[in-house]
Amino acid sequence: MNRKWAYGLAGVAVLAVAGFMIFQALSTSLVYFILPNEHAADPAQYDGRRIRLGGIVTPGTIAFDERELQLTFLVTDGLVAYPVRHSGAPPELFKESTGVVVEGRFDDGTFVSDNVLVKHTEVYVAEGDHIDLELLRESLK
Amino acid sequence: MTDAAARLRRPLWLRIYLGITLLLFLAAAAFGLVFSPRDVTQGDLIRIMYAHVSVAWIAFVAVGLTAVFGALYLWRGKRRDDVLAVASGEMGLFFASLTIIGGMTYSRPTLNTFWTWDAKLTLTAIMVALMVGYFIVRGLIDDPVRRGRVSAVVAIVAAASLPFNYLAAEWFRTLHPAKSVALDGSGVTMDATMLAVLLFNTVVAGLVYLGFMIDRVRLGRVEAALEEERSLAATRPAPVGKEVVRV
Numbered sequence: 001m002n003r004k005w006a007y008g009l010a011g012v013a014v015l016a017v018a019g020f021m022i023f024q025a026l027s028t029s030l031v032y033f034i035l036p037n038e039h040a041a042d043p044a045q046y047d048g049r050r051i052r053l054g055g056i057v058t059p060g061t062i063a064f065d066e067r068e069l070q071l072t073f074l075v076t077d078g079l080v081a082y083p084v085r086h087s088g089a090p091p092e093l094f095k096e097s098t099g100v101v102v103e104g105r106f107d108d109g110t111f112v113s114d115n116v117l118v119k120h121t122e123v124y125v126a127e128g129d130h131i132d133l134e135l136l137r138e139s140l141k
Numbered sequence: 142m143t144d145a146a147a148r149l150r151r152p153l154w155l156r157i158y159l160g161i162t163l164l165l166f167l168a169a170a171a172f173g174l175v176f177s178p179r180d181v182t183q184g185d186l187i188r189i190m191y192a193h194v195s196v197a198w199i200a201f202v203a204v205g206l207t208a209v210f211g212a213l214y215l216w217r218g219k220r221r222d223d224v225l226a227v228a229s230g231e232m233g234l235f236f237a238s239l240t241i242i243g244g245m246t247y248s249r250p251t252l253n254t255f256w257t258w259d260a261k262l263t264l265t266a267i268m269v270a271l272m273v274g275y276f277i278v279r280g281l282i283d284d285p286v287r288r289g290r291v292s293a294v295v296a297i298v299a300a301a302s303l304p305f306n307y308l309a310a311e312w313f314r315t316l317h318p319a320k321s322v323a324l325d326g327s328g329v330t331m332d333a334t335m336l337a338v339l340l341f342n343t344v345v346a347g348l349v350y351l352g353f354m355i356d357r358v359r360l361g362r363v364e365a366a367l368e369e370e371r372s373l374a375a376t377r378p379a380p381v382g383k384e385v386v387r388v
Contacts (some may be wrong), residue, residue, distance in 0.1 A: 004216065015301050022305060023312075031258040032314045054314065091253035093182060101316055116251050122310075122321040124187060126178035126332040 208300030211293030
């Protein structure tokens, strides 16, 4: 029985250490995207490198040139905003104030993206709930 | 052999259980596809979420239980724990693969990509790889005791990734959305009807898991008994006065 306990404790200890190391590795090297203010703090570090930039699409800044297929908007984290230029159509769920992760690199202060990923929130709201209220208010005027 | 065949015949209660589960599964699909409201931002795409999230939760449970049964086998050395572990392991791999397929289906129209190496997706891929390893290891070792022990360790390592996976979107920056339902009841960021549909789908996925588990454990017990019989026959001295024909 003593040997079993020794093995059990050793196993738990090994798992704890492994788990701690995995956590360290993931939190430092697996930074999936950087925020605009993190880039602004040290732009030289990311100079010419392909990065993922994450933030919110600033309302009122979306422009889409349908003929040239050029999408431009500002991405912000509330502290710093950067202009983004993307060659291609906007993704289906792309809209104002939604979270995005853009892949590409900076060129002369503009982030040139070749991939726009949508980071939607974990909030799920039934369609019609408040839209009906709006309609009701409108119809009562 | 006929004995094994008789033992494999599903008893009536199990057939009734599986039948009811199938009906509930159809009901769950109908709830998700028809009765769920459309989401404000995702529209009809929300319907894929019910299949994806419920299956993912059960995949976590299945892999977790594989490790629990594996640990029990390491502790007590009883063959029945190994039988339970391998049954849950097969379900774990099955549900985890479905999770990835469903996740890809869901993320292409919503997140605009099939796959990306963020923390949550990477951890899930590692888990699936480890569960594949679990069965490769089992296939390579003939001695049942050693097979059970070594594969149990693999299962425990696979399950060790579960807490990180579960909290990945909270701890790391991921593209995968964070949890909408906190297990400690601190908050639900989901419409009440949608939540009900999701929970119903999850319960049904759990019933499917349980049904397959029962069936697989019954098969596993016969398997184990046959294996034992064979190893006994192999070590038993040849009967005296009879010609032993080896084929």
